[in-house]
Amino acid sequence: MAYQLTCADTGAACPGSFTTENKEELVEHVMLHAERAHPELAGNPDMGAMVQTLIKTV
Numbered sequence: 001m002a003y004q005l006t007c008a009d010t011g012a013a014c015p016g017s018f019t020t021e022n023k024e025e026l027v028e029h030v031m032l033h034a035e036r037a038h039p040e041l042a043g044n045p046d047m048g049a050m051v052q053t054l055i056k057t058v
């Protein structure tokens, strides 16, 4: 089982998709990506909670 988050699910027009074996690692990847590509999301205090709700297991 792996964990996956598709960036477009956040509402961003972004082709980014992340898949990792580890949920904590996925959150780290997504946060780093958000800081680089979506500073408006990274600055949102709800970002962490939103990421958790968008994580899928594949």
Ligand SMILES: [Zn+2]
Pocket (backbone or CB within 6 Å): 007, 008, 012, 014, 015, 016, 033, 037, 038
């Ligand atoms: Zn993105």
